[in-house]
Amino acid sequence: MIPFLKNAIIAGTPLTFGILGAMYNEKAGNLNLGIEGMMLLGAVAGFQVALLTMNPVLALLAAMVFGALGALIYAFLTVTLRANQSVTGLALTIFGTGLSRFWGKRLMGTVLPESFSRNFRPLSLPFLSKIPVLGPILSVFLEQDLFVYLSYVIVILSGIYLYHTRFGLNLRAVGENTAAADASGINVTLYKYVHILIGGALCGLGGAYLSLVYVPSWQDNITSGRGWIAIALVIFTSWNPYRAFWGAFLFGGLDIVGFRIQTLNLPITINQHFLRMLPYLATMLVIIIGAVRKSSSHMPPKDLGNPYFREER
Amino acid sequence: MQIVKREGTSVKQVIIIRLIAIMAAIVVSGIFIVFLGYNPVQVYSNIISGALGSKIRLKATLLEMCPLVITSLGILVAFKMKFWNIGGEGQILMGAFAATYVALFVDWLPKPLVLPVMFIVGFLTGGLWGVIPAFFKARFGANETIMTLMLNYIATQWVTYLQYGPWRDPSLKGFAKIANFPDYALLPKLFGIHIGFYISLALVAIITWFLRKTKRGFEIAVVGESVSTARYAGMDISRIIIATMLLSGGLCGITGVIQAAGVNKTLTMNVSSGYGFTAVITTYLSGLSAPRVLVVSFLFAILLQGGSYIQSALQIPQAAADVLQGMILFCALGSEFFVRYKIRFNRKNSVSSEVK
Numbered sequence: 001m002i003p004f005l006k007n008a009i010i011a012g013t014p015l016t017f018g019i020l021g022a023m024y025n026e027k028a029g030n031l032n033l034g035i036e037g038m039m040l041l042g043a044v045a046g047f048q049v050a051l052l053t054m055n056p057v058l059a060l061l062a063a064m065v066f067g068a069l070g071a072l073i074y075a076f077l078t079v080t081l082r083a084n085q086s087v088t089g090l091a092l093t094i095f096g097t098g099l100s101r102f103w104g105k106r107l108m109g110t111v112l113p114e115s116f117s118r119n120f121r122p123l124s125l126p127f128l129s130k131i132p133v134l135g136p137i138l139s140v141f142l143e144q145d146l147f148v149y150l151s152y153v154i155v156i157l158s159g160i161y162l163y164h165t166r167f168g169l170n171l172r173a174v175g176e177n178t179a180a181a182d183a184s185g186i187n188v189t190l191y192k193y194v195h196i197l198i199g200g201a202l203c204g205l206g207g208a209y210l211s212l213v214y215v216p217s218w219q220d221n222i223t224s225g226r227g228w229i230a231i232a233l234v235i236f237t238s239w240n241p242y243r244a245f246w247g248a249f250l251f252g253g254l255d256i257v258g259f260r261i262q263t264l265n266l267p268i269t270i271n272q273h274f275l276r277m278l279p280y281l282a283t284m285l286v287i288i289i290g291a292v293r294k295s296s297s298h299m300p301p302k303d304l305g306n307p308y309f310r311e312e313r
Numbered sequence: 314m315q316i317v318k319r320e321g322t323s324v325k326q327v328i329i330i331r332l333i334a335i336m337a338a339i340v341v342s343g344i345f346i347v348f349l350g351y352n353p354v355q356v357y358s359n360i361i362s363g364a365l366g367s368k369i370r371l372k373a374t375l376l377e378m379c380p381l382v383i384t385s386l387g388i389l390v391a392f393k394m395k396f397w398n399i400g401g402e403g404q405i406l407m408g409a410f411a412a413t414y415v416a417l418f419v420d421w422l423p424k425p426l427v428l429p430v431m432f433i434v435g436f437l438t439g440g441l442w443g444v445i446p447a448f449f450k451a452r453f454g455a456n457e458t459i460m461t462l463m464l465n466y467i468a469t470q471w472v473t474y475l476q477y478g479p480w481r482d483p484s485l486k487g488f489a490k491i492a493n494f495p496d497y498a499l500l501p502k503l504f505g506i507h508i509g510f511y512i513s514l515a516l517v518a519i520i521t522w523f524l525r526k527t528k529r530g531f532e533i534a535v536v537g538e539s540v541s542t543a544r545y546a547g548m549d550i551s552r553i554i555i556a557t558m559l560l561s562g563g564l565c566g567i568t569g570v571i572q573a574a575g576v577n578k579t580l581t582m583n584v585s586s587g588y589g590f591t592a593v594i595t596t597y598l599s600g601l602s603a604p605r606v607l608v609v610s611f612l613f614a615i616l617l618q619g620g621s622y623i624q625s626a627l628q629i630p631q632a633a634a635d636v637l638q639g640m641i642l643f644c645a646l647g648s649e650f651f652v653r654y655k656i657r658f659n660r661k662n663s664v665s666s667e668v669k
Binding site: 082084087102105283290292 | 449464477
């Protein structure tokens with residue numbers, strides 16, 4: 001059970017980044033369907049820079065920059081030029097998928113050398129194994145690689161930022177009621193740009209986790225729909241960074257159930273292709289449940305998806 | 314600088330703005346091509362000649378255009394209702410799946426009936442795949458974008474399962490492939506192009522008529538404009554959403570039938586090969602007008618066919634064409650702004666002249 005849960009955290013980490021990325025977009029009132037595209041841009045850029053420099057910090061920076069560049073295109077089109085958010089997001093996914101496939105063509109099948117992977121070996125705290133009962137449970141969370149620890153840090157920082165700082169409060173005001181936020185002197189355009197870019201950078205990191213640590217080699221469409229699952233999980237985890245973490249954990253578990261179930265010697269064998277449908281089926285279920293239980297504490301930002309024009313107020 | 318809403322943009326202005334957008338797309342893509350180390354003029358001329366340069370290439374372009382047209386029509390009816398159906402891929406695959414079942418496993422049908430039945434079950438199965446998200450949207454307001462997308466992945470796994478599992482052709486040893494259709498289940502040809510192409514032209518006319526002249530078509534537009542207006546007018550919104558998605562998914566399903574029976578001669582992943590997504594672009598660029606779908610799909614077919622030509626002629630990967638598609642769409646999306654707004658640069662004298 002413990003190894004399973006550990007792997008669930010690992011499989012959930014790209015989702016954690018993706019959900020947070022989508023969440024920052026949506027907190028600013030923008031429904032960005034380009035998450036998958038930005039994750040792929042980050043995945044390929046991180047992989048390329050890792051190969052060229054063998055430097056994990058530079059690889060992560062590259063992933064963030066390319067995720068954010070994708071977000072910049074989206075922000076320019078939707079915020080400044082007021083283009084349709086859904087279609088722009090789709091275009092970004094098509095663009096990101098195409099560019100990552102094109103760029104990754106020469107990287108196909110390349111495996112990152114051991115000297116690089118060493119940077120992302122699981123690290124454990126030495127006293128952890130000595131604690132009875134609690135030790136193994138804690139080891140699920142605290143015997144992980146640096147990247148996973150980074151996701152914890154970002155989850156906590158996001159929580160503090162959103163709920164305990166003035167900037168976070170302002171951001172939520174922009175998403176909830178753009179016109180009122182504008183009237184109260186908040187620079188709406190700036191807030192939207194900054195948080196769409198932060199979201200893009202986080203998506204880039206999520207993609208890089210796949211290409212640098214999880215797989216770790218290049219393959220076409222390495223995200224295989226995780227960006228879309230992330231968009232669904234934002235709804236499921238109701239725009240809350242802490243719940244985002246647990247949602248990703250849950251879906252990470254679901255992701256590896258497919259691999260594990262065949263080794264369990266069950267009386268009935270379930271075909272692997274049906275098992276691979278599980279995360280997608282679960283995502284649909286999440287969407288439906290989310291739509292059915294429309295309680296007030298689980299509602300999206302009120303101005304989500306609405307383009308904002310000061311002139312038309 | 315000030316942004317002002319245009320009061321009724323004239324047709325001429327719209328055309329000029331669109332032309333500028335196309336120019337911008339050509340320039341931006343050109344920069345990308347230079348960045349790849351190629352000569353953009355050479356690449357563009359190869360795309361054009363690769364798509365239109367000879368009779369065979371023109372036929373190939375028209376064959377490429379056919380699935381785009383029909384899928385776009387399917388996406389269009391959904392988009393008219395503001396139902397963001399991006400599940401074209403899955404709907405195409407499921408339509409092809411049902412047609413394949415008829416072609417390979419229903420042996421009691423008289424042979425001349427096989428093809429028509431393939432079209433009917435293909436339409437219904439693709440439509441059903443569209444009705445699933447429509448039902449949950451109509452009943453609970455569940456987000457259709459993600460639902461339709463998830464159904465794509467499920468359809469993909471389903472077809473892979475069939476290909477590697479129960480439908481695998483045992484006569485092909487070591488090669489997981491579904492058996493080819495018998496001759497009577499293949500689309501006949503007319504003037505060297507399979508009849509799917511002519512069906513696509515007919516469908517453009519039918520959908521144009523349907524949306525403009527029929528009550529059902531009008532209802533779709535009303536629901537798309539405003540759900541509350543539709544409700545006020547006493548329309549059964551749930552029924553409209555579900556019926557429209559049956560049509561939308563059904564049209565995509567027909568694409569699947571045509572690609573399986575006209576091009577691939579069997580069920581493979583290639584029957585969809587991205588048409589569901591490309592059609593989202595072509596539909597949007599057509600401004601949700603069925604006749605214009607024809608024009609935009611033709612241009613995109615040139616891009617796709619020319620894109621695969623430059624792959625062999627200049628060794629530029631096919632994925633580069635996807636990147637170009639993305640850039641073209643960005644330019645088109647950006648140009649929308651200039652159709653709706655104009656930017657006024659406030660110089661002192663212009664302000665004072667307006668005051669007078």
